[in-house]
Structure formats: structure tokens, C-alpha cells
Amino acid sequence: MNAESSLDVVLTEVGEFGLYQIVTYFLICIPSILSATYVVNYMVSANTLEYRCKVPECDIGENNRDITYDQAWVRSAIPTLSDGKLKNCVRYAPVSDGTGIFSNKCSADMFNTSVEIECTEFIYSSDERNIQTELNIHCSDSYKLALVGTASNLGRFIFLPVIGLLSDKYGRLAVVIIGMVCGSLFGIIKSFATSYLVYITLEFLEALGTTTFSGIFLLAVEWVNTKYRIFGSVLVSLSFPLGEMLLGFVALYVHDYRHIIRLLYTPGLLIVAYYWILPESVRWLLINGQVERGIKILKRIAHVNGKELSEKSIDMIKSTYSTEIKLEPTENGKIDNNSLGQSLKLIIKSRKLCLRFLNCSFQWINCCFCYYGISLIATQIPGENRYIGFIFVVGIEIPGLLIAIPLLNRMKRRLLVFAGLIVTAVSVFATACIPAEHSTAILLFFMLGKCSITLVFNSVYIYTAEQWPTCVRTTLINSCSMIGRIGSMIAPVIVIVVAQYCPSALLFGTSAILAAILIIFCPETYSKKLPDTVDEAKALRVLYSYRYFKCKASFFTEQSPTCVRTTLINSRSMIGRIASMITPVIVVVVAQYCPSALLFGTSAILAAILIIFCPETYSKKLPDTVDGAKALN
Structure with a gap:
């Protein structure tokens, strides 16, 4: 019996999904929820608020936050855009009455509408406080708000492969704990930042906490047998949109970004307690030669679930993992105990596996590109509170994840991803063809596209994990995820900049179609065991x-x-x-x-x-x- 089958038999013997696994999954979901709030926090803290120039002659009061945004005289003092909105950074030059103060007498004839002057103080339409209001980022400096999101994604881009290597070498749990605590600590310090440079630097470093999701995900996948692999992965994935929704609900009632950050990041420091209460992945322990520790954890699982681990199963684990997994032959026939380094060398030397890695990486780029791009477009719902709209948009991810459970259990991975990408492309293309006045139809197609790309994203996460050997699985997943950050970094540019010249939906749809074509060249992994060695990964056949x-x-x-x-x-x-x-x-x-x-x-x-x-x-x-x-x- 091979290693995968023997471990599946043992996990079934100690209880497939009993009380121990339920409690473990509950604990795993907590850092996943917190990690999600860290990923999207910049959408609140660095969001562009609606503001106008302060007109000193008419806006009476020293505290600008107490002055009303829209007043009867405003459109006489501030020019408007073609859509009727007030210009942000200029106002009409005043015609002095000798006192320099107009007070309640402000009217159109007191401003020279032919002369526009820049302003340095601003009035906001809401009482929200974010880095725009507190760090004075307006007008020509507005690009700095976009750079906050870029810094966050750049941090994930850089830290993901590092976290992957550490996770494969030192264990999933240890890296999750250290990453979450460091990310939470940097986030809390960030809430006290009084300069833009300090804030954006801490935003970059905070990515340590958001890159731990892959370790959390793999803990969920590796803790159950093949039968519950899909259920466990989707359960953890569901916690991610719940975290995004949590941020939306908090922002709906707490309007100061400093308080929001402290409220959501402080619980992350408590994750250090997981060192004593959450077990390491048994699969990782066995693969890395820590057989006795793995057996000890399996006995604890059996005890909590009311089962018993037999001596026969213990002997099977010892014999299987001491001969099949720990010692892996190299190309010249010698034994190399450094399975991580040796496996990476063998993968790099294999043209087949290199092409597979490039394909997987592009699938991640497309998923990040379409996922964040559709979110950015769809959140622009007229007439809605933007946080209610945000909650609605991220909430649609839940149906996409829920339907993934029966589909992933019944459909082949490649066919499911291909179909999901085509649905995404058609939905997004449709939004570019529907007249703007049919906003309800456009919204429905955007929601269909978001639901579909969520299903694809979750499937690609599982699909990628199933194509690589255990000793380098986290490393390669994190590498693909790192490269995928390219998509999330360019999505805002497409929506904000390129959309001025071309419907951004066309680019998102084209990307989805290209990904659908390339997915054909990936091997099918449905109902197949997770590969433990490079040779097993190579043996996966493609259609x-x-x-x-x-x-x-x-x-x-x-x-x-x-x-x-x-x-x-x-x-x-x-x-x-x-x-x-x-x-x-x-x-x-x-x-x-x-x-x-x-x-x-x-x-x-x-x-x-x-x-x-x-x-x-x-x-x-x-x-x-x-x-x-x-x-x-």
C-alpha cells in the first residue's frame, strides 16, 4: 500500500470528520477570517472620499469636519463637472465686499466664474476618517492612495515564496502563527502612523499576515482524507468572504480607519496560542520524518473522536513513511535526505513540469486579475452606500464557493475550470454590450461573473495543490500565488486608467478565454491521490x-x-x-x-x-x- 492510501486508511480509522476535526477546522477558520480583513483593509483606509474645496468666505468654522458639504451657495462658488458633480480641487475666485467675509450673503454674483483658483483645505461629504483626510492626500497627490493597494499586493508578491519555502521546511502551523502575529503587529503599528511613507512601508510589511492563507488552506487539505478533501478546502475558503464582509460591517458603523484597524488586527496577536492548542499537519510530519510526533497526534485524534488507533496501523505508518517518503532517490540513483531542495532541482530540470508551472502561474494571474477587477467594477453601484455595496459584492462569493462542493466532487477539475472561465468571460463581455440604462441587467451579469470566477479561483487553488509533490507543495502554490499578484496589481490600473479609453470588461473577458484555452494542457487530478514525489507528479497524465x-x-x-x-x-x-x-x-x-x-x-x-x-x-x-x-x- 502506498503512502497516500495508508494515511487515508489511518485517518478513516481515527475518525474521518469527527469532533476533533470540527474543532480544528473552527480554529483554522479564525486566522483565515482575520487574514481576509488584512487583504482588503486598504479599500477602506485608502479609499477616495467625496470632497470639495473649502470656501473661506462662506464656510464659517475652524473645524472643517463640522462644515456641511452641500449648501445652497456651493454651486455658485465651485465649478461642476459635466455630470453635475463638484470639482474637487478648484473654486471660483471671490469678489471681495471689502470685509473679506460673506457669511450668509453668499451668492453667484460674489464669485468670478471666469477665474478658477486652487485650494488647500477641503470639506468632505461624510464623517469618515482615512489616510486621505488624516495625511492630507488630495488632488495631484491622489495617486498615493492607489499606491497603498499596490504596496499591499507587492508585499504578498515578495513574501509568498518565502513563506512557502519556510512552510515546507519548518511546518505549516509554525509559519501561520509567526506570519499572523507579525502581520497583526505591523498593522497595529500602522494605525499610529502620522506620515505617508511610514504608513505605506508598514502596509508592505503587513503582507506577512496575508500570505499565511496558503498555509491555513494546506492545513485544512492535509488534515482530512481524500473523501473530505473538497469539503474541508471549501469550508476554509468560505471563511475568506466572511472576513471581507466582516470588514464591510465594521466600516459601516466605525468611521475612523485607525479604530477599524485596531479592532480587527488585535485578535491576530492571540493566534500565538495556537502553538499549544492546534496540531501540525500529520502529513507534513510524516513526510519530514517526524513519525513519532505524527503518531502521537493521531492517537490524540482517535481519543477525542472516541476511536482507537490500532498497532497494525502504527506499524504500517512507520514502515511506509520511513521507506517511501523520507528517502527519495535522485537522478543518479543516490539518496538525498534534503527532499525539498532535491525535488525543486528535479522539477526545474523537467520541461514538462516547468511548462505546467508556467500554466498554473498564468491561471493564478487570470484569477487574481478577474476576481479583483470584477469586484472593483461591480462595487460602483449607483444609489447604494458603498459599504453595503461592498458587502453585497463579496457576499456573492459564498454561493460560488458552496456550489464548488458538489461540482468538485462530481466533475473533473479541468472541465470545471474551463466551463467556469467561459461563463466568466461571457458574463463580463455581456456587461460591455448592455446599454448603461439597464443597470439591473448589468449588475446581474457582474454578479454571475463574480460568482463564476470565485468558483474558478477556489478550484484552481485545489487543482494546483493536487499537481505537485508534498515536499514542495506549499512552495509551488505560494510561487503561483506570488506570480498571480501581478493580476491583482494591474487590475486597479485597468479599471481606473485603461477604462477611460476602452471598456475594461473586454480585457477581463479576453484574459478568461485565454486561461480557458491553456487549462486544457493541465493534467486531470480528479479522484487521484496527492503526489508525494516528483516522479508521481510527472506521471499525472494530460488529455x-x-x-x-x-x-x-x-x-x-x-x-x-x-x-x-x-x-x-x-x-x-x-x-x-x-x-x-x-x-x-x-x-x-x-x-x-x-x-x-x-x-x-x-x-x-x-x-x-x-x-x-x-x-x-x-x-x-x-x-x-x-x-x-x-x-x-
């Missing part, structure tokens, strides 16, 4: 290999056998007519809403990526048979 697609997906003359060459060339040409038919539509119609060059460029890039999978035919003879066409490399 279509890259080499297979080199022949199957090409219609070029030199790649087709003589007997069907003309038929395939004409078929290619016929399909190509589709492009020539839609080109006029792009240039004449779509160009009114988006630069057509952007779509043509995207098409060219996609084609450039796919041409890599075609065989080289230079100086080779034309194939005469199907076997000859297949043999092209």
Missing part, C-alpha cells in the same frame, strides 16, 4: 499534450499530409473568413467605444502564443501520410 496539439491544431501547408493537404488548407481559409467578416464591425462599430488597435493587437499576441505549439517545418520534406504529419516535432 492533450503540447506535442499532440502541434499536429492537431495546425492547418498549415507543410504540416498536412498530401492526401488531405488541399482540404485542410481550404478549411483553414474558410475559417479565416470569419475574421475578415468581423473586421469591418470592429473598425466601424466597436471603435466608437474602444480603440480597435487594442483588439487587433490582443489577437496578434494570442496567435503568437499559440504558434509556439506548432511544429517546425523549415527544410523538412512535405509529409505524405498522417503518420508523417504526426512525426513533425
Whole structure:
């Protein structure tokens, strides 16, 4: 019996999902909820508030927070935008009455509407306090607010691989505890920051707490047998939107960002108690040779669940994990006890596994890109309190996670991710085609897209974990997640900057379609055991290999056998007519809403990526048979 099967048998014997696992999962979910609030806290603390210039001649009072934002005379003193909103940073020059104070006599004829002057003091439409109000970030400095979110994602980008390596080497639990405590501590210190540079530096360092989610997730996955793997992973994933909703509810009633941070970050310091009350992953202990400690924990589980760990199972664990897992042969046949380093070397040397890693990384980039991008777009719900809208948008993630349980248990991973990405793309594309006045329909499609990408994100998390050996699983998941931060970093730029020139929904939809195409090349892991060695990871089979697609997906003359060459060339040409038919539509119609060059460029890039999978035919003879066409490399 192999290691995975033997451990599954033992976990079933001590209680598959008894009282011990229920309490353990409850404890695991607490740092997951807190981690979620850390991830999105900048959406509250660095949010742009609605503000206008202070008009000293009419706004009477020294405390600007006590002055009413919208008054009868305001539109006579401050210019407006085309949509009727007040300009933020300029006001009309006053026409002095000799005293310099107009008080209640403010009216249109007391301002020179032909001259606009900049202002240095501001009045806000709400009583909220964030870094914009407290650190005086306005007008030309507004980009600094966006940099807070960038710093947070950059921190996760850098710390994720480090946390992954430490987690694989020193244990899941130890890294989760240290990461959460450090992240909480930096966050609390951040709430006392009085300068922008100090605040953004601590925001970067605080990412230590948000990068521990992968360790939390793996604790959940590795603590149960194959039967409960999906249930356990989805249960922990559900805690993430609950954490986001918690932040929304707190921000709804507490309007000072310093108090919000202290309220949510202080409980994170208590996670240090997990060192004494939460067990380490038994799977990690056994893989790393700590068999006696693993057996001790299994006996404790059996006792709490009212079961008993038999001597036969103990002997099976000792024999299995002392021979199959701890000592892994290298390529030259020697034994290397450093399984983490040796496994990473073997993965780097394998072209197949390197391509798989690149594919997994792009799936993460797409998930982060679409997930955060759709959230940023969909939260702009007219007429709603922005925190109620925020709660609504993140709440839709829960149905996406709940339907993941039956789907992941019944559908193959690759098919589920492919279908979810297509639904996401269609939903997002639909929002760009529906007229703006049909806001309800647009909102429904955004919610469908958010629900779908949430399902995909959760599936990709599990799918990635199932493709890599145990000794490097956390390292590679964190590496993929780190690269995925590229998507979350550029999503705000797409929504805020690029959206001025092109519907951002087109880019999110295109990314989802490209990811759907590439997912075909990943191996299927449904109902298969988690690989423990590099050889087992290599043995995972794919439906279509890259080499297979080199022949199957090409219609070029030199790649087709003589007997069907003309038929395939004409078929290619016929399909190509589709492009020539839609080109006029792009240039004449779509160009009114988006630069057509952007779509043509995207098409060219996609084609450039796919041409890599075609065989080289230079100086080779034309194939005469199907076997000859297949043999092209």
C-alpha cells in the first residue's frame, strides 16, 4: 500500500470528520477570517472620499469636519463637472465686499466664474476618517492612495515564496502563527502612523499576515482524507468572504480607519496560542520524518473522536513513511535526505513540469486579475452606500464557493475550470454590450461573473495543490500565488486608467478565454491521490499534450499530409473568413467605444502564443501520410 492510501486508511480509522476535526477546522477558520480583513483593509483606509474645496468666505468654522458639504451657495462658488458633480480641487475666485467675509450673503454674483483658483483645505461629504483626510492626500497627490493597494499586493508578491519555502521546511502551523502575529503587529503599528511613507512601508510589511492563507488552506487539505478533501478546502475558503464582509460591517458603523484597524488586527496577536492548542499537519510530519510526533497526534485524534488507533496501523505508518517518503532517490540513483531542495532541482530540470508551472502561474494571474477587477467594477453601484455595496459584492462569493462542493466532487477539475472561465468571460463581455440604462441587467451579469470566477479561483487553488509533490507543495502554490499578484496589481490600473479609453470588461473577458484555452494542457487530478514525489507528479497524465496539439491544431501547408493537404488548407481559409467578416464591425462599430488597435493587437499576441505549439517545418520534406504529419516535432 502506498503512502497516500495508508494515511487515508489511518485517518478513516481515527475518525474521518469527527469532533476533533470540527474543532480544528473552527480554529483554522479564525486566522483565515482575520487574514481576509488584512487583504482588503486598504479599500477602506485608502479609499477616495467625496470632497470639495473649502470656501473661506462662506464656510464659517475652524473645524472643517463640522462644515456641511452641500449648501445652497456651493454651486455658485465651485465649478461642476459635466455630470453635475463638484470639482474637487478648484473654486471660483471671490469678489471681495471689502470685509473679506460673506457669511450668509453668499451668492453667484460674489464669485468670478471666469477665474478658477486652487485650494488647500477641503470639506468632505461624510464623517469618515482615512489616510486621505488624516495625511492630507488630495488632488495631484491622489495617486498615493492607489499606491497603498499596490504596496499591499507587492508585499504578498515578495513574501509568498518565502513563506512557502519556510512552510515546507519548518511546518505549516509554525509559519501561520509567526506570519499572523507579525502581520497583526505591523498593522497595529500602522494605525499610529502620522506620515505617508511610514504608513505605506508598514502596509508592505503587513503582507506577512496575508500570505499565511496558503498555509491555513494546506492545513485544512492535509488534515482530512481524500473523501473530505473538497469539503474541508471549501469550508476554509468560505471563511475568506466572511472576513471581507466582516470588514464591510465594521466600516459601516466605525468611521475612523485607525479604530477599524485596531479592532480587527488585535485578535491576530492571540493566534500565538495556537502553538499549544492546534496540531501540525500529520502529513507534513510524516513526510519530514517526524513519525513519532505524527503518531502521537493521531492517537490524540482517535481519543477525542472516541476511536482507537490500532498497532497494525502504527506499524504500517512507520514502515511506509520511513521507506517511501523520507528517502527519495535522485537522478543518479543516490539518496538525498534534503527532499525539498532535491525535488525543486528535479522539477526545474523537467520541461514538462516547468511548462505546467508556467500554466498554473498564468491561471493564478487570470484569477487574481478577474476576481479583483470584477469586484472593483461591480462595487460602483449607483444609489447604494458603498459599504453595503461592498458587502453585497463579496457576499456573492459564498454561493460560488458552496456550489464548488458538489461540482468538485462530481466533475473533473479541468472541465470545471474551463466551463467556469467561459461563463466568466461571457458574463463580463455581456456587461460591455448592455446599454448603461439597464443597470439591473448589468449588475446581474457582474454578479454571475463574480460568482463564476470565485468558483474558478477556489478550484484552481485545489487543482494546483493536487499537481505537485508534498515536499514542495506549499512552495509551488505560494510561487503561483506570488506570480498571480501581478493580476491583482494591474487590475486597479485597468479599471481606473485603461477604462477611460476602452471598456475594461473586454480585457477581463479576453484574459478568461485565454486561461480557458491553456487549462486544457493541465493534467486531470480528479479522484487521484496527492503526489508525494516528483516522479508521481510527472506521471499525472494530460488529455492533450503540447506535442499532440502541434499536429492537431495546425492547418498549415507543410504540416498536412498530401492526401488531405488541399482540404485542410481550404478549411483553414474558410475559417479565416470569419475574421475578415468581423473586421469591418470592429473598425466601424466597436471603435466608437474602444480603440480597435487594442483588439487587433490582443489577437496578434494570442496567435503568437499559440504558434509556439506548432511544429517546425523549415527544410523538412512535405509529409505524405498522417503518420508523417504526426512525426513533425
